[in-house]
Amino acid sequence: MAGSGYGDVAQKVDYVFKIVLIGDSAVGKSQILARFARDEFSLDSKATIGVEFQTRTLVIQHKNVKAQIWDTAGQERYRAVTSAYYRGAVGAMLVYDITKRQTFDHIPRWLEELRSHADKNIVIILAGNKCDLEDQRVVPAEDAQEFAQREGLFFLETSALNATNVESAFLTVLTEIFNIVNKKNLVAGENQANGHPSSLAGKKIVIPGPAQEIPAKGKMCCSS
Ligand code: GTP
Numbered sequence: 001m002a003g004s005g006y007g008d009v010a011q012k013v014d015y016v017f018k019i020v021l022i023g024d025s026a027v028g029k030s031q032i033l034a035r036f037a038r039d040e041f042s043l044d045s046k047a048t049i050g051v052e053f054q055t056r057t058l059v060i061q062h063k064n065v066k067a068q069i070w071d072t073a074g075q076e077r078y079r080a081v082t083s084a085y086y087r088g089a090v091g092a093m094l095v096y097d098i099t100k101r102q103t104f105d106h107i108p109r110w111l112e113e114l115r116s117h118a119d120k121n122i123v124i125i126l127a128g129n130k131c132d133l134e135d136q137r138v139v140p141a142e143d144a145q146e147f148a149q150r151e152g153l154f155f156l157e158t159s160a161l162n163a164t165n166v167e168s169a170f171l172t173v174l175t176e177i178f179n180i181v182n183k184k185n186l187v188a189g190e191n192q193a194n195g196h197p198s199s200l201a202g203k204k205i206v207i208p209g210p211a212q213e214i215p216a217k218g219k220m221c222c223s224s
């Protein structure tokens with residue numbers, strides 16, 4: 001399944017990073033993915049059933065990095081098998097909707113699930129989606145920023161609709177993973193060859209164009 005995302009190149013891939021999307025139903029996970037992988041958006045998006053993934057290959061520091069983004073249902077009854085979903089994930093995007101307080105209040109639960117099923121070194125970004133709907137905002141950016149800081153997560157507000165920060169959010173996670181993997185390659189090259197690679201062992205990333213601003217952990221940006 002999952003064809004090539006736009007920007008994919010017919011070249012060798014140096015690194016593959018699995019990133020999982022999680023959060024309540026209708027917060028915009030599938031549309032964030034559609035925006036990132038195909039630069040598409042749909043207002044009448046249907047609830048996801050089961051699991052899907054899409055890929056997009058980026059160049060980071062002269063390496064071809066394939067981001068493999070997994071998306072499942074926010075609704076419990078439609079969800080994929082939890083352990084399989086998180087297996088091998090090196091990054092996660094925790095999504096809530098800035099216009100629905102409950103979706104933010106559930107974030108600690110999603111974080112708990114993530115921490116109990118995923119690798120402990122997984123790189124996590126909290127994303128407050130639908131920031132185009134500023135007039136319907138009920139979750140202050142400061143609340144989310146504070147939570148992210150306390151939990152050691154990156155944080156950005158995004159809009160799949162107008163593309164605000166979607167690219168930045170994924171690049172933030174991918175670049176952090178890339179840097180961790182590079183460091184590990186330098187420091188612990190032998191450990192990775194012993195047949196028990198850590199789940200952060202693997203691939204690399206390069207960001208095309210000028211260097212991207214990476215938000216500090218717990219720092220937010222957004223608002224157009
Ligand atoms: P599940 O698959 O049920 O878990 O939901 P989901 O999180 O994948 O939500 P989905 O991407 O299907 O989006 C739900 C609704 O929100 C759709 O009507 C989207 O068009 C809309 N939506 C998604 N992102 C945005 C956004 O950034 N801004 C606005 N205004 N609407 C959005």
Ligand code: MG
Nearest residue numbers: 029030047048
């Ligand atoms: Mg969905």
